[in-house]
Amino acid sequence: MSIKINKNRCPQNHPCPAIRFCPTGALTQKGFSAPEVDNSKCIDCGRCLRVCAFGVFSKN
Ligand code: SF4
Numbered sequence: 001m002s003i004k005i006n007k008n009r010c011p012q013n014h015p016c017p018a019i020r021f022c023p024t025g026a027l028t029q030k031g032f033s034a035p036e037v038d039n040s041k042c043i044d045c046g047r048c049l050r051v052c053a054f055g056v057f058s059k060n
Contacts, residue, residue, distance in 0.1 A: 001044045002060045007034035009056045018048035018057065 026041035
């Protein structure tokens with residue numbers, strides 16, 4: 001499993017709230033752009049899916 005990011009769903013106008021909930025530092029964001037995931041760090045905990053109100057995150 002890995003995390004997929006649908007950038008089209010992200011309004012890209014705020015700090016991504018999922019970043020501080022990710023326990024492994026797998027999520028990063030440049031400015032207010034859509035977040036990016038390093039799937040080599042992801043442990044598939046699913047927290048980002050629950051935090052994001054826009055449904056940007058999904059599981060592959
Ligand atoms: S599933 Fe968990 S470890 Fe993976 S990116 Fe989301 S919050 Fe981070």
